[in-house]
Amino acid sequence: MQAVIMAGGKGTRLLALTKDEIPKPMTPVCGKPILAWQVEQLKVNGITDIVMIIGHLGHKIQDFFGDGRAMGLRIRYIEETSPLGTAGAFYYLRPMLAGETFLLVFGDVLFDVDLARMMRFHAEKKAKATLFVHPNTHPFDSDLVVMDEEDKILAFDSKNNSRNYWYDNCVNAGLYLFDAAVCGHVSEPVKTDLEKDLLSGMIQSGQAVYAYRSPEYIKDVGTVERIKVAERELASGYIAARNLRRPQRAIFLDRDGTINKKNGLIAKEEQFELEGCAAEAIRRINASGYLAIVITNQPVVARGMCGITDVERIHNKMKTLLGREGVFLDEVCFCPHHPDKGYPEENPQYKISCHCRKPDIGMIEDCAARLHIDLSQSWMVGDTTVDIRTGKNAGTHTALVLTGDAGTDEKYNDVPDMVCADLLEAVKKIIGG
Numbered sequence: 001m002q003a004v005i006m007a008g009g010k011g012t013r014l015l016a017l018t019k020d021e022i023p024k025p026m027t028p029v030c031g032k033p034i035l036a037w038q039v040e041q042l043k044v045n046g047i048t049d050i051v052m053i054i055g056h057l058g059h060k061i062q063d064f065f066g067d068g069r070a071m072g073l074r075i076r077y078i079e080e081t082s083p084l085g086t087a088g089a090f091y092y093l094r095p096m097l098a099g100e101t102f103l104l105v106f107g108d109v110l111f112d113v114d115l116a117r118m119m120r121f122h123a124e125k126k127a128k129a130t131l132f133v134h135p136n137t138h139p140f141d142s143d144l145v146v147m148d149e150e151d152k153i154l155a156f157d158s159k160n161n162s163r164n165y166w167y168d169n170c171v172n173a174g175l176y177l178f179d180a181a182v183c184g185h186v187s188e189p190v191k192t193d194l195e196k197d198l199l200s201g202m203i204q205s206g207q208a209v210y211a212y213r214s215p216e217y218i219k220d221v222g223t224v225e226r227i228k229v230a231e232r233e234l235a236s237g238y239i240a241a242r243n244l245r246r247p248q249r250a251i252f253l254d255r256d257g258t259i260n261k262k263n264g265l266i267a268k269e270e271q272f273e274l275e276g277c278a279a280e281a282i283r284r285i286n287a288s289g290y291l292a293i294v295i296t297n298q299p300v301v302a303r304g305m306c307g308i309t310d311v312e313r314i315h316n317k318m319k320t321l322l323g324r325e326g327v328f329l330d331e332v333c334f335c336p337h338h339p340d341k342g343y344p345e346e347n348p349q350y351k352i353s354c355h356c357r358k359p360d361i362g363m364i365e366d367c368a369a370r371l372h373i374d375l376s377q378s379w380m381v382g383d384t385t386v387d388i389r390t391g392k393n394a395g396t397h398t399a400l401v402l403t404g405d406a407g408t409d410e411k412y413n414d415v416p417d418m419v420c421a422d423l424l425e426a427v428k429k430i431i432g433g
Helices: 010-017 036-044 056-065 090-098 113-126 180-185 194-204 224-236 278-288 308-324 362-371 385-396 422-432
Strands: 003-004 049-054 072-079 099-106 109-110 129-134 144-147 153-157 171-181 209-213 217-220 250-253 291-297 331-335 378-381 397-401 418-420
Touching: 003 036, 010 224, 036 049, 036 056, 036 109, 049 056, 049 090, 049 422, 056 072, 072 090, 090 180, 090 194, 099 109, 099 113, 099 250, 099 362, 109 171, 109 385, 113 129, 113 209, 129 194, 129 250, 144 171, 153 194, 153 209, 171 180, 171 217, 180 278, 224 291, 224 418, 250 362, 250 422, 278 291, 278 308, 308 331, 378 385, 385 397, 397 422, 418 422
Parallel strands: 003 049, 003 099, 049 072, 129 209, 250 291, 250 378, 291 331, 378 397, 397 418
Antiparallel strands: 099 171, 109 217, 129 171, 144 153
16 A cells, blocks of 8 residues: 655645745644654554655655655655646656555645555445545535445535535545546646546546545644644544544434434424534533444334435434534434334334344444444433433443433333433533533
């Protein structure tokens, strides 16, 4: 595996730090250039053959890294004499690639990722291109990635679009895996945009372009304020802790009656309304290092009240409303099944017994396997005794909230580890804030 770093650009938003004396990727973060952090991460992941695409003040990068031998690396350079955009230099790249696949990273991105997981995903999907994607705190002004149920990318939703619809909070993070043959799409050394010109063309022609979704840390640190935040997150250990090589902690959240107000069986988006404290509670989870994961039974599908796409639209409303408040959910999982049969309007495809319907733990087990979650250090929070039994079955700690059903369903007699007025109080007690 080889890595390519797009290390050009003037970095006008970082002039207060670079003073136009160093290129943007050499901006220090905790006393070390962004590029040096990137190179260290590549080496940790076993990637020692690196090509840097340089431009403005590129000689400063060459002076710092040289040919990489002092660091146990092989580093080569492609120098743009005029800006070629985010993909134009692919024209020069193909002869420098030895393998079938290469990693591409933008030079203003700080990351700490278990790349082996992303590589396995890329291989399993037989992808031509794989984009690392994640939710962020400002989806309303971000380009979004639109995927199908198999994670194949269907389109990019530009931040300039007038979004009079609910959307998934899923953003391209600036880390990619490409088949080397993709370089052949750039047939001349002209300014080329990676997303608009190259990837969009591949998607429109039906090529295998996939999204790899992970809660690991990747952040564009292209502004002074973002660097300050990243420095705090580095110093606290937050960034390293998000790497999926390390066990994760999660707060599993019930939906109806916990995140949103109880409104019967919600089958239409207009029935969905957030609890007043939900955004602040999830904001605290986002900052704590815990993963925020929704685990919800949605028998409205089995009952024939709505379809899978309707539930997904309701969840997109939830993600959109939370995104407007600067918070996000790492995962949203739902069970559409219900075992009881005999109703005329029911959907027989979903009227089955399953392992995912709470209090069974299929949804939690799936998340734990994919995201390396230590269930013994995690929590299940909900408004019913079903949620408490689910947490007990999964081996998590449990918290009952006195919103929604407030435990009055009385289906089980399990005693929660704590009882709280609402989700915000539960989160405060869990994370100690």
